Amino acid sequence: MSDTREPILEVEGLTKYYESGGGVVDTLLGRSQEVKAVDGVDLELYPGETLGIVGESGCGKTTLAQALLRLIEPTAGTVRYRGEDLTAASDDRLRSLRKDIQYIFQDPFSSLNPRLTVGDIVGEPLDIHGIAAGEARTRRIDDLLETVGLSQRHAHRYPHEFSGGQRQRIGIARALAVDPEVIVCDEPVSALDVSVQAQILNLLEDLQDEFGLSYIVIAHDLSVVEHIADRVGVLYLGEFAEMGATGDVFGPPHHPYAEALLSAIPEPDPGWEGDRIFLSGEVPSPLDPPDGCRFHTRCPKVIQPEGSSLSQSEWRSLLDLKQRLRDADALESVTAVAESDGGAAGPAHLSRSALGERVREEFDLPSPVSDDEAESALSESIDRLHDGDFDAARAAIDDAFESPCERTDPPLYAVGDGHRIACLLYGEDYPDAPERA
Numbered sequence: 001m002s003d004t005r006e007p008i009l010e011v012e013g014l015t016k017y018y019e020s021g022g023g024v025v026d027t028l029l030g031r032s033q034e035v036k037a038v039d040g041v042d043l044e045l046y047p048g049e050t051l052g053i054v055g056e057s058g059c060g061k062t063t064l065a066q067a068l069l070r071l072i073e074p075t076a077g078t079v080r081y082r083g084e085d086l087t088a089a090s091d092d093r094l095r096s097l098r099k100d101i102q103y104i105f106q107d108p109f110s111s112l113n114p115r116l117t118v119g120d121i122v123g124e125p126l127d128i129h130g131i132a133a134g135e136a137r138t139r140r141i142d143d144l145l146e147t148v149g150l151s152q153r154h155a156h157r158y159p160h161e162f163s164g165g166q167r168q169r170i171g172i173a174r175a176l177a178v179d180p181e182v183i184v185c186d187e188p189v190s191a192l193d194v195s196v197q198a199q200i201l202n203l204l205e206d207l208q209d210e211f212g213l214s215y216i217v218i219a220h221d222l223s224v225v226e227h228i229a230d231r232v233g234v235l236y237l238g239e240f241a242e243m244g245a246t247g248d249v250f251g252p253p254h255h256p257y258a259e260a261l262l263s264a265i266p267e268p269d270p271g272w273e274g275d276r277i278f279l280s281g282e283v284p285s286p287l288d289p290p291d292g293c294r295f296h297t298r299c300p301k302v303i304q305p306e307g308s309s310l311s312q313s314e315w316r317s318l319l320d321l322k323q324r325l326r327d328a329d330a331l332e333s334v335t336a337v338a339e340s341d342g343g344a345a346g347p348a349h350l351s352r353s354a355l356g357e358r359v360r361e362e363f364d365l366p367s368p369v370s371d372d373e374a375e376s377a378l379s380e381s382i383d384r385l386h387d388g389d390f391d392a393a394r395a396a397i398d399d400a401f402e403s404p405c406e407r408t409d410p411p412l413y414a415v416g417d418g419h420r421i422a423c424l425l426y427g428e429d430y431p432d433a434p435e436r437a
């Protein structure tokens with residue numbers, strides 16, 4: 001969806017690196033590492049729309065949401081609200097801007113002050129911003145409680161007397177108190193029972209219609225954003241992998257990461273087995289994100305060098321082996337088959353052919369693999385491993401198996417109207433890529 005309207009919120013290059021001191025020795029040596037939680041994110045939010053932001057745990061969703069509002073200080077980048085740069089605003093100005101941009105926290109159990117009555121929780125922002133006092137304040141609180149489906153009599157009770165869904169309603173009433181234009185909702189329903197989730201999402205939608213609100217909704221659950229968002233951004237290791245209208249992101253073409261996330265959405269039909277895509281490996285550490293495309297270490301569609309005749313699954317497995325060899329400092333850390341085959345002495349005592357078999361079995365590689373050159377590089381690497389020469393084993397495989405995805409960090413390529421995907425498959429250098437929309 002291309003939009004000719006002016007965005008209400010415009011974010012450019014937003015970056016948040018956390019300092020991670022490491023251990024005592026690192027500190028003494030003056031070494032500190034940076035957790036690259038959010039790394040140069042651009043986004044726009046248009047008036048009256050809902051932008052969903054999805055991704056696995058740890059991909060930087062909460063950091064992005066909080067850096068947007070300067071609840072944590074961004075390391076770099078700008079956030080413009082109606083043209084005004086929030087990142088350059090004075091503390092006073094920021095306080096006043098926070099009236100327009102509100103934040104709803106993930107956990108309604110811990111985000112409400114247990115010592116305040118519901119009336120005072122909802123009334124607090126009215127006091128802070130000097131919006132209403134006395135009877136007007138009481139009336140406003142009563143109205144707000146009714147707006148979110150609670151009632152006046154709840155004003156004198158305490159948060160612990162309410163269910164999870166009701167507490168989230170209190171959080172929403174509190175956010176609405178100052179008449180905001182934008183609400184950032186951080187996992188607004190993930191702490192709630194499934195039956196209550198739909199009620200809260202419906203409430204958010206009703207309030208959007210009634211008050212013309214714009215939302216950013218953070219969720220790890222794709223079905224939540226499918227339900228509520230007009231556009232969706234898929235975050236991976238602090239960067240957007242894909243962004244577009246919800247219907248476009250949920251349909252092809254996909255970023256391979258988004259495709260894997262979508263394949264994991266449970267279907268209502270219990271007999272449905274589907275084509276779930278299992279990603280290899282763990283999410284890499286944001287302390288040291290992979291070079292090139294951040295997803296290449298797990299991507300099922302990682303690009304092969306020209307002329308390769310390997311199957312895609314062989315290629316993926318060879319890159320997994322290459323990664324394991326890079327990180328390895330002992331044979332045991334390459335292949336986990338130590339005790340059963342090598343006895344107590346470990347895999348170092350395996351014969352050459354047994355070691356080869358174990359490596360192929362563990363990485364799901366046939367013997368031979370379907371490309372002659374690749375087979376000879378793999379055999380050479382296994383030979384060197386058997387000699388205990390890690391550098392040579394690494395070199396044999398490093399040179400032979402190189403993907404452009406390891407070198408080039410893809411920009412977000414336009415694949416349709418307002419639909420963008422950060423994957424080299426959609427770049428001009430790869431004409432075999434799936435057809436553009």
Ligand SMILES: Nc1ncnc2c1ncn2[C@@H]1O[C@H](COP(=O)(O)OP(=O)(O)OP(=O)(O)O)[C@@H](O)[C@H]1O
Pocket residue numbers: 018019020035036037055056057058059060061062063064220286
């Ligand atoms: N204060 C902090 N100091 C150091 N690292 C942090 C800090 N807060 C978050 N991180 C790291 O930043 C990365 C992104 O975290 P963030 O909480 O933003 O992700 P998320 O997608 O919201 O995850 P979740 O859904 O689990 O909350 C993670 O690796 C996390 O460990």
